[in-house]
Amino acid sequence: xxxxxxxxxxxxxxxxxxxxxxxxxxxxxxxxxxxxxxxxxxxxxxxxxxxxxxxxxxxxxxxxxxxxxxxxxxxxxxxxxxxxxxxxxxxxxxxxxxxxxxxxxxxxxxxxxxxxxxxxxxxxxxxxxxxxxxxxxxxxxxxxxxxxxxxxxxxxxxxxxxxxxxxxxxxxxxxxxxxxxxxxxxxxxxxxxxxxxxxxxxxxxxxxxxxxxxxxxxxxxxxxxxxxx
Amino acid sequence: xxxxxxxxxxxxxxxxxxxxxxxxxxxxxxxxxxxxxxxxxxxxxxxxxxxxxxxxxxxxxxxxxxxxxxxxxxxxxxxxxxxxxxxxxxxxxxxxxxxxxxxxxxxxxxxxxxxxxxxxxxxxxxxxxxxxxxxxxxxxxxxxxxxxxxxxxxxxxxxxxxxxxxxxxxxxxxxxxxxxxxxxxxxxxxxxxxxxxxxxxxxxxxxxxxxxxxxxxxxxxxxxxxxxxxxxxxxxxxxxxxxxxxxxxxxxxxxxxxxxxxxxxxxxxxxxxxxxxxxxxxxxxxxxxxxxxxxxxxxxxxxxxxxxxxxxxxxxxxxxxxxxxxxxxxxxxxxxxxxxxxxxxxxxxxxxxxxxxxxxxxxxxxxxxxxxxxxxxxxxxxxxxxxxxxxxxxxxxxxxxxxxxxxxxxxxxxxxxxxxxxxxxxxxxxxxxxxxxxxxxxxxxxxxxxxxxxxxxxxxxxxxxxxxxxxxxxxxxxxxxxxxxxxxxxxxxxxxxxxxxxxxxxxxxxxxxxxxxxxxxxxxxxxxxxxxxxxxxxxxxxxxxxxxxxx
Numbered sequence: 187x188x189x190x191x192x193x194x195x196x197x198x199x200x201x202x203x204x205x206x207x208x209x210x211x212x213x214x215x216x217x218x219x220x221x222x223x224x225x226x227x228x229x230x231x232x233x234x235x236x237x238x239x240x241x242x243x244x245x246x247x248x249x250x251x252x253x254x255x256x257x258x259x260x261x262x263x264x265x266x267x268x269x270x271x272x273x274x275x276x277x278x279x280x281x282x283x284x285x286x287x288x289x290x291x292x293x294x295x296x297x298x299x300x301x302x303x304x305x306x307x308x309x310x311x312x313x314x315x316x317x318x319x320x321x322x323x324x325x326x327x328x329x330x331x332x333x334x335x336x337x338x339x340x341x342x343x344x345x346x347x348x349x350x351x352x353x354x355x356x357x358x359x360x361x362x363x364x365x366x367x368x369x370x371x372x373x374x375x376x377x378x379x380x381x382x383x384x385x386x387x388x389x390x391x392x393x394x395x396x397x398x399x400x401x402x403x404x405x406x407x408x409x410x411x412x413x414x415x
Numbered sequence: 416x417x418x419x420x421x422x423x424x425x426x427x428x429x430x431x432x433x434x435x436x437x438x439x440x441x442x443x444x445x446x447x448x449x450x451x452x453x454x455x456x457x458x459x460x461x462x463x464x465x466x467x468x469x470x471x472x473x474x475x476x477x478x479x480x481x482x483x484x485x486x487x488x489x490x491x492x493x494x495x496x497x498x499x500x501x502x503x504x505x506x507x508x509x510x511x512x513x514x515x516x517x518x519x520x521x522x523x524x525x526x527x528x529x530x531x532x533x534x535x536x537x538x539x540x541x542x543x544x545x546x547x548x549x550x551x552x553x554x555x556x557x558x559x560x561x562x563x564x565x566x567x568x569x570x571x572x573x574x575x576x577x578x579x580x581x582x583x584x585x586x587x588x589x590x591x592x593x594x595x596x597x598x599x600x601x602x603x604x605x606x607x608x609x610x611x612x613x614x615x616x617x618x619x620x621x622x623x624x625x626x627x628x629x630x631x632x633x634x635x636x637x638x639x640x641x642x643x644x645x646x647x648x649x650x651x652x653x654x655x656x657x658x659x660x661x662x663x664x665x666x667x668x669x670x671x672x673x674x675x676x677x678x679x680x681x682x683x684x685x686x687x688x689x690x691x692x693x694x695x696x697x698x699x700x701x702x703x704x705x706x707x708x709x710x711x712x713x714x715x716x717x718x719x720x721x722x723x724x725x726x727x728x729x730x731x732x733x734x735x736x737x738x739x740x741x742x743x744x745x746x747x748x749x750x751x752x753x754x755x756x757x758x759x760x761x762x763x764x765x766x767x768x769x770x771x772x773x774x775x776x777x778x779x780x781x782x783x784x785x786x787x788x789x790x791x792x793x794x795x796x797x798x799x800x801x802x803x804x805x806x807x808x809x810x811x812x813x814x815x816x817x818x819x820x821x822x823x824x825x826x827x828x829x830x831x832x833x834x835x836x837x838x839x840x841x842x843x844x845x846x847x848x849x850x851x852x853x854x855x856x857x858x859x860x861x862x863x864x865x866x867x868x869x870x871x872x873x874x875x876x877x878x879x880x881x882x883x884x885x886x887x888x889x890x891x892x893x894x895x896x897x898x899x900x901x902x903x904x905x906x907x908x909x910x911x912x913x914x915x916x917x918x919x920x921x922x923x924x925x926x927x928x929x930x931x932x933x934x935x936x937x938x939x940x941x942x943x944x945x946x947x948x949x950x951x952x953x954x955x956x957x958x959x960x961x962x963x964x965x966x
Contacts, residue, residue, distance in 0.1 A: 213420055240685045257684050264447075264553035272547035278461035284548060287456060291552035293447035300443070317464075333548075339439050371439040389420050400420060 188215035191251060191341050191372035192237060198245030199232045206232050209246055210398045212391050216340070219363060219373035221383045223406050224393035225413060230376035231270075231345050233393060237374060238268045238343050251340060264292065267339035269330050269347060275318035281305070281329055282314040285336045292337040304332040307362070309355065324350040331359065342366055344375040348382055360385045380407040450558035453549070478887075487577055494585020501771050510768045512640060513649035517771075518582050520643075524636035525578060526608055529571055531629025533612035534622050535693060535713045538567040539682060542691025550684050557679040560687070564679055568609040568672075575605025583653075593655045600656045603664045610671050617678035622690065630754070637761060644769060704874060704892055707798050710791075714751060734810040735820055742796030742824040752792035756828065759785040759792075760835045767843040778843065779914040782836065787903050789832050790865035793825035797869035814941045818866060822935065825862035833858055840914075849919040853910060856927040860906040863931070863938035868899025872943040906934030 192214040200206045207229030214220045222230040235241040236248060239257030248255055251265060275284060282301055289297035305311045308328040318326060327350040334342060342363075348356050356379065363373050363386045377383060383390055383406050390406030391398055401409070501514065512520070539560055541550055549559050579601025584594045612625050643649060656664070693712055700708035726744045731737035746752060766772045766781040800806040800821070807817045837854030841847030878891030904911075909927040913919045942949060 215420075239683070240688070258556075258680060258682075260553045260555075263551055268551070274543040274547045276457055276461070276544040276548065278464040279457065280460075283460060287453060287548060288552070290448060290456075291453050291549075291554060293445045293553075295443050295445040338444055342439075366439060369439045 188217055189252075190214065190249075191216050192220075192374060193249045194233075194237075194246065195248075196246035197233065197236065197243055197248050199229060199236045199241060200244050201232075203244060205229075205244055207393050207395050208398045210391055210393065211246075212389070212400055214341075214372050214374055216372050217367050217370050218388045219367055219375070219386050221387035221390040221403070221406060222374070222376040222393050223378070223383060223390050223410055224398075226378075228393045228395070230393045233391075234268075234270070234343055234345050234374065234376055238266060238270075264338065265340040266343065267334045267337055267341070268343040268345075269334040270345045271349070272330065273326060275326070275329075277317065277319065280315050280317060281310055281321065284318070284329060285332055288333050289336045294337065300336060304336050307358070308332040324352065324355075327351060328355065335362065339371060342371055342373045342375075344373070346376055346378065348377060348379040356382065378410060378413075380410040383407045383410060447553055450552075450554040450556065453552065453554065454559060454562075487581070490577075490581045491585050494581050498586050500774075510644050511647070511649070511770050512644050513651060514586055514771070515651060515653045516643055516649040517640075518586055519650065519653060520636050520640040521582060522579070523639065524633050525575070526604065527629045527632030527634075527636060529575070529605060529608050529629070530612060530632060531626045532713070533567060533571070533609045534615075534625025534627075534629055536567060536697065537616060537622065537686075537690025537694060538609050538613050539564045539616055539679065539687065540690025540692070540694050541687040542693075542695040546684075546688045546691055550687065555680065557676060560679045560682075561676065563691075564613060564675065568606045568613070571605035571609045572602040573605075576602035579604075587653060596656055596658065596661055599661055600664065603661065603668055607664070607668050607671070610668065610675055613675045614671060614678070616686065616690075617675060617681045619681075622686075630751075634754075634758070637758060637765075641761070641765060644765070704896060706896075707801070707869070710798070711802070714749075734812050735816070738810055738812070738817065738820045739823045742821065745796040745799065746793060746824060746828065749792075749795055752795060755792040756789050756832055759789040760832050763836045764839040767839045773843060775915050775917055778840070779911060782840070782914060783903060783911070786829075786832075786836070786861060787864065787900065790825055790829055790861040790903075791868070793828045793862075794821070794865040794869045796824065797821040797866050801870050815939045818870065818939045818941065819935070821869070822859070822862040822866050822938065825865050826858055829861040830855065830858045833861075844917045844919070846919055849924070852924050853913060853919050853927060856924050856931060857907050857910045859931040860902060860927075860934040863906060863934035864899050864902035867902050867938040870941075871895050871898035902934045902937060906930050906937070 190213045192212075194213075195211050196209040197211065198205050198209050206227075207224075210233055212220060222233055224230055232241060236243050237250060237255065239255045239262070251262070253262075256262060257266075279287065282305060285301045285304060286297055289300055294300055302311075302314075305314050308331060310325065310328055310332065313321060313325060318329065321329065331344075331347060334344065347359055351359065360382055363375075363382075366373055367386075367388075373386065375382075375386075383403050387403040387406065390401050390403055392401055392406060392409060498514070540563060541560060545559070545563075550556065552559075576598045580594060580598040583597040615625050616622070693715065696712035697709055700706070700712055728737065728740050728744070730743075731740045762785045763778075763781045766777055772778075772781075800817075807814070810817070812820070833854035834851070837850045838847065840854075841850035844850065872895060874889070874895045875891030876889060878889065878894075880887040881890055882888075907927070908930060909923045913923045944952070
């Protein structure tokens with residue numbers, strides 16, 4: 187049986203003591219992907235923030251890699267890669283240098299070759315020497331996603347990775363995430379994209395304020411499709 | 416559903432811990448570099464692309480030194496002039512403070528202010544790109560955070576050295592050896608306060624707790640001044656720290672700084688991000704000279720993270736009353752602003768009671784500055800509305816009407832504030848009913864000034880610079896920053912005349928009524944241009960139309 191990378195048991199998250207959603211329970215084993223789905227403001231991102239240590243859980247239990255979450259641990263940071271919506275960049279570093287900084291910071295060998303490979307994959311080769319201020323919103327999003335893959339990881343956490351990506355790039359991202367699972371990595375992502383859930387996720391948690399049930403990927407995709415636009 | 420997805424531990428499963436987890440791309444892993452190497456990499460790239468020549472860098476340093484030096488010398492001159500002009504403490508007064516006591520009170524208040532500021536800013540944080548790209552790296556975070564951890568203590572030390580030097584050399588006028596020791600002690604104390612706040616942060620204390628401790632220290636300074644004045648206790652001379660004491664203080668500080676440095680890695684990422692975000696917002700506000708944004712950054716930096724109760728807005732019966740009710744709710748929820756009102760009123764009362772400060776000039780300065788700070792506390796609703804203009808557009812009201820309605824809460828609150836202050840002025844100058852009438856007459860002008868300041872447009876950096884001995888002065892910025900204070904100075908001219916004369920007359924009260932009406936009309940205007948600019952625009956348009964008719 188695959189080892190559980192993330193285990194949340196009646197996990198309660200919120201701000202100022204007030205929970206934002208019903209308690210969430212799930213286990214994410216290695217080599218699998220779990221999607222968090224639900225309406226805007228349901229609490230998906232808040233759950234993700236708790237998993238990567240940016241928010242103290244209000245209740246329940248949460249372990250990542252078999253230990254309580256503590257992002258101050260070097261080992262935790264070495265194994266958990268997260269891509270949130272941090273639209274912030276060093277103004278003087280180019281696109282390639284941002285990726286190189288991340289790769290070298292994690293001790294990746296052959297960082298230059300790896301960076302070039304990811305620039306190609308995320309359609310940023312032409313912008314390798316551009317400063318982030320010269321990029322479009324979608325290109326900046328691709329840079330953030332590439333940074334999530336330019337480093338080693340056991341758990342990959344993504345917050346609505348489909349945002350600001352065109353259809354071709356969404357499809358490439360889905361393939362990338364499937365490859366991630368096949369390589370033994372665990373993927374936890376929040377999304378509104380039914381297709382991404384259907385193709386990548388093995389299970390999904392429908393985050394809501396009344397109950398947050400664990401669903402099959404197909405059922406979750408159907409629920410997303412049924413949500414009002 | 417398969418057991419592996421359930422949250423409950425599976426029987427026989429081992430607790431694996433952080434070790435022993437295979438990672439994707441692990442085979443390509445080498446040695447993780449030192450944090451300092453990553454910092455150097457980022458700094459080198461920034462230096463390469465900075466685009467600033469050595470000449471412009473030296474020019475910037477030159478201006479900074481000239482501005483700082485001129486400011487310090489001006490401050491010293493004012494402080495020395497103040498010492499000469501202040502009357503000696505009367506031998507028989509019931510209520511008085513000696514200058515050394517006053518300096519001690521000011522120093523305590525400054526220490527509280529610095530602690531409060533350090534708490535609101537973190538003091539250690541990592542904002543923007545640093546948070547996004549550095550904090551996730553598996554390196555010793557201390558080396559990444561060290562520059563940020565040093566910035567505020569060093570700045571505080573420099574500012575405190577100057578302030579203590581000004582107070583010591585100006586108001587106390589001791590010998591130069593004492594002055595140097597005082598300035599060094601001030602610098603060390605400033606650094607110590609921020610390092611103390613940093614240690615509290617590494618121990619997990621909330622930024623709010625540190626900020627509140629600083630606020631309480633400031634309040635204690637004010638209460639202490641009142642108690643000392645009321646009981647007639649004063650100190651004749653502030654003890655000068657000896658060189659041994661300065662050395663011991665420096666050693667203690669080094670020890671605490673090393674301890675803080677060792678514990679930097681204990682600060683959680685969310686705390687670093689929050690502090691970094693507040694510091695970036697505050698720094699941006701200072702650079703763009705936006706006092707409203709600075710106030711928002713520092714106020715939000717210490718807000719309690721709890722959910723608000725939902726106000727039922729019972730007094731909202733229509734668009735106008737909804738707007739006024741909303742302003743009232745904003746004020747009622749901001750304890751900081753209510754404290755600001757109480758403290759500013761107390762300061763004026765204290766100044767009128769202290770024989771050394773209760774000169775015409777002293778009382779005028781106290782009423783003007785404290786009054787404007789008090790009025791500023793009442794216009795948070797207007798400031799928020801200026802930041803998000805949609806709030807004003809939501810209600811079916813003309814923009815001019817919105818501005819006038821935004822003056823309602825400030826006017827009512829300033830009426831209550833004025834009652835306390837003008838009773839004290841009545842006691843100070845005699846003729847209590849006359850001063851109370853003057854207080855009522857001036858209330859609309861306070862409200863007009865604060866609403867005008869709240870709605871001031873963004874500074875215009877395109878306008879020409881004026882060369883001054885202190886460097887280039889951007890006129891577009893100065894004219895914008897003057898919006899609000901200009902109404903205080905001009906719209907309350909009869910009150911200032913009455914304070915200078917220490918006497919109030921029906922003519923002055925009537926004149927104040929007229930200037931208050933004018934102030935309200937000026938503050939109701941939605942035009943972002945000054946009167947002069949509008950006159951020039953009208954002249955230009957008139958000339959253009961005449962030329963068009965001539966053709």
